[in-house]
Amino acid sequence: MPPVIQLDALTKDYLTDAGAVAVLKGISLKVAKGEFVAVMGPSGSGKSTLMNILGCLDIPCGGHYLLNATDIGTLPEPELARLRGQVIGFVFQGFNLLPRMSLGNNVALPLVYQRIGKAERLARATDLLGQVGLGHLVASLPTRISGGQQQRVAIARALVTRPSLILADEPTGNLDSHTGREIMELFQRINRDQHITIVLVTHDMSVARYAQRLVYLKDGLLAYDGAVADFHGVEA
Amino acid sequence: MIATLLSEAWQAMLSNRLRTFLTALGITIGVAAVVLMVSIGQGTQQKVIGSINSMGANLLIVNSASSRSGGVRSGMGGIPTLTLGDVAAIRELPPTLYASPISTGFVQLVYGPNNWNSYALGVNAEYLELRDWEIEQGRGLSESDINSATRVAVLGQKVVDNLFGDEDPIGQVVRVKNLPFTVIGVLSKKGQSMDGRDQDDSIIVPITTAQRQLLGGPFRSSVSMIMVKAENAEGLNALERQISALLRQRHHIRENAENDFGVTNMTSVAETASEVTGMLSLLLGAIASISLFVGGIGIMNIMLVSVTERTREIGIRMAIGADRRTILTQFLLESIIITVTGGVIGILIGVGLAQVVGQVAAIPVSITAQPIVLAFGVSVAVGVFFGLYPARKASLLRPIEALRYQ
Numbered sequence: 050m051p052p053v054i055q056l057d058a059l060t061k062d063y064l065t066d067a068g069a070v071a072v073l074k075g076i077s078l079k080v081a082k083g084e085f086v087a088v089m090g091p092s093g094s095g096k097s098t099l100m101n102i103l104g105c106l107d108i109p110c111g112g113h114y115l116l117n118a119t120d121i122g123t124l125p126e127p128e129l130a131r132l133r134g135q136v137i138g139f140v141f142q143g144f145n146l147l148p149r150m151s152l153g154n155n156v157a158l159p160l161v162y163q164r165i166g167k168a169e170r171l172a173r174a175t176d177l178l179g180q181v182g183l184g185h186l187v188a189s190l191p192t193r194i195s196g197g198q199q200q201r202v203a204i205a206r207a208l209v210t211r212p213s214l215i216l217a218d219e220p221t222g223n224l225d226s227h228t229g230r231e232i233m234e235l236f237q238r239i240n241r242d243q244h245i246t247i248v249l250v251t252h253d254m255s256v257a258r259y260a261q262r263l264v265y266l267k268d269g270l271l272a273y274d275g276a277v278a279d280f281h282g283v284e285a
Numbered sequence: 286m287i288a289t290l291l292s293e294a295w296q297a298m299l300s301n302r303l304r305t306f307l308t309a310l311g312i313t314i315g316v317a318a319v320v321l322m323v324s325i326g327q328g329t330q331q332k333v334i335g336s337i338n339s340m341g342a343n344l345l346i347v348n349s350a351s352s353r354s355g356g357v358r359s360g361m362g363g364i365p366t367l368t369l370g371d372v373a374a375i376r377e378l379p380p381t382l383y384a385s386p387i388s389t390g391f392v393q394l395v396y397g398p399n400n401w402n403s404y405a406l407g408v409n410a411e412y413l414e415l416r417d418w419e420i421e422q423g424r425g426l427s428e429s430d431i432n433s434a435t436r437v438a439v440l441g442q443k444v445v446d447n448l449f450g451d452e453d454p455i456g457q458v459v460r461v462k463n464l465p466f467t468v469i470g471v472l473s474k475k476g477q478s479m480d481g482r483d484q485d486d487s488i489i490v491p492i493t494t495a496q497r498q499l500l501g502g503p504f505r506s507s508v509s510m511i512m513v514k515a516e517n518a519e520g521l522n523a524l525e526r527q528i529s530a531l532l533r534q535r536h537h538i539r540e541n542a543e544n545d546f547g548v549t550n551m552t553s554v555a556e557t558a559s560e561v562t563g564m565l566s567l568l569l570g571a572i573a574s575i576s577l578f579v580g581g582i583g584i585m586n587i588m589l590v591s592v593t594e595r596t597r598e599i600g601i602r603m604a605i606g607a608d609r610r611t612i613l614t615q616f617l618l619e620s621i622i623i624t625v626t627g628g629v630i631g632i633l634i635g636v637g638l639a640q641v642v643g644q645v646a647a648i649p650v651s652i653t654a655q656p657i658v659l660a661f662g663v664s665v666a667v668g669v670f671f672g673l674y675p676a677r678k679a680s681l682l683r684p685i686e687a688l689r690y691q
Contacts, residue, residue: 107685127608133603159605162605162606164286167289210606
């Protein structure tokens with residue numbers, strides 16, 4: 050079975066007023082199905098850029114990104130949109146729920162873009178909200194619930210398309226530590242029970258410990274890639 | 286998916302009620318103005334064409350032309366140059382179906398205690414057929430009435446109403462200019478003529494009787510006008526030329542001299558009138574369209590604001606699988622919903638206003654499906670046209686930048 054993620058000498062430059070700035074300088078990485086990977090690194094190390102490319106929101110400048118053995122560098126935008134909708138589930142730091150929509154509709158929204166019928170959309174959304182412990186709030190609006198609950202809804206939304214990969218960008222960044230632990234336990238359970246691959250960006254070591262593997266970026270390069278338990282920091 | 290997008294677009298509209306209302310109002314006013322103005326334009330057109338057509342189809346009118354005596358010129362029909370002989374000669378031309386002389390004048394009518402002033406038409410037996418004018422009761426003029434210049438009269442509806450009320454006029458004797466005339470028939474309703482005269486306020490008598498006893502002035506044997514009906518529309522122009530040649534010959538007009546008569550082709554008059562009033566319709570519609578256009582700009586403005594406001598939402602939708610086409614469709618549907626809602630309300634208001642204007646201001650209005658369908662189509666088109674740029678702008682956002690937008 051091919052790895053879910055395979056990066057070969059991936060590079061990304063940004064054009065700024067001061068000229069081209071290399072953010073990723075050649076990253077090679079494989080993530081197998083069912084792995085739970087935490088990505089860490091100081092700000093400016095390229096974590097967000099890496100996540101954007103992994104999420105097919107941005108394309109690399111050099112090297113290759115194979116998602117389930119498909120090279121995304123060659124795909125047109127509608128195909129990228131299809132991958133984002135079907136293969137990848139996103140969880141953001143700011144939850145990013147649509148405020149005017151009920152929780153049920155928020156969770157069901159990705160299914161709209163896959164042209165799945167209303168009855169099935171609603172059934173799947175209700176089921177997932179139940180799984181994250183919010184089955185009784187299907188008709189509520191996101192503005193009426195707590196941050197921790199909103200992040201659970203966002204996780205349910207990420208799962209609704211039955212993706213093979215979940216990308217989470219600082220998912221506990223806006224939550225208190227108790228709620229953050231609950232969210233991380235939820236991620237762990239999803240990873241363990243459903244064998245969904247999870248890649249999670251965090252700057253908090255206690256959050257990273259929920260993962261099995263740690264990838265540490267520094268100045269656009271891999272500074273560490275190994276078990277979380279073996280990580281003792283990198284030299285400055 | 287369209288159904289879901291539609292309901293989402295509707296939700297988005299509802300969440301900003303006042304803004305949606307004000308934006309739609311621009312379209313409502315524009316569409317109402319178009320419907321109202323086109324209704325007025327078409328009403329005017331129909332009224333003009335209707336009164337021309339009420340004269341009858343394929344008609345030529347021959348008038349006595351202006352005459353010159355010393356340096357003074359009289360107007361058309363100044364000196365009656367046409368005679369019953371001219372009528373008979375025109376009648377013999379092959380394309381002629383009917384021809385009738387017409388002499389007119391106002392006369393006072395008396396029946397019992399009632400009296401009434403009406404418009405007398407001295408004509409021949411073919412006149413009513415020529416005008417497509419039906420007899421409702423009794424009979425029309427006959428050849429023998431003309432030949433023996435009998436004192437018989439066919440009355441218009443309005444004359445009957447004013448002189449007889451509910452009484453049956455047939456066989457009764459009315460005094461016309463103090464001469465007794467027997468009523469032989471009653472005309473069906475005809476309505477207004479082209480010059481705005483009520484044609485139902487008429488009394489029709491034999492031309493011979495009119496010439497000798499009622500309207501005769503200094504030119505007893507002449508007629509003021511000849512009305513000619515051609516067999517068909519194709520023969521009309523040929524007939525016009527033939528009548529000119531015939532009358533020039535009969536009136537002994539030298540080669541370079543001007544005609545002492547004029548021939549008017551009523552079909553071409555109708556065409557011109559129709560063109561002019563059609564132009565009026567178009568002009569009114571065009572002016573009203575400006576407000577529709579301004580409404581459209583309002584839509585575009587609001588949609589651009591909406592796209593900017595919802596940049597982050599667009600980014601989220603793209604991240605969870607919406608492609609550019611879906612985003613484009615969503616925003617396009619929103620602007621179409623605004624314009625269609627505004628348009629439908631505008632149509633209702635426009636139709637209502639047209640009815641009010643028609644009744645209160647006595648301006649002829651004609652509410653037909655055409656401007657309504659057109660206005661609806663235009664409001665959808667305005668929605669697409671002015672919504673396309675903002676929707677395209679939304680769809681071309683780059684997902685990461687849209688997600689980063691605060």
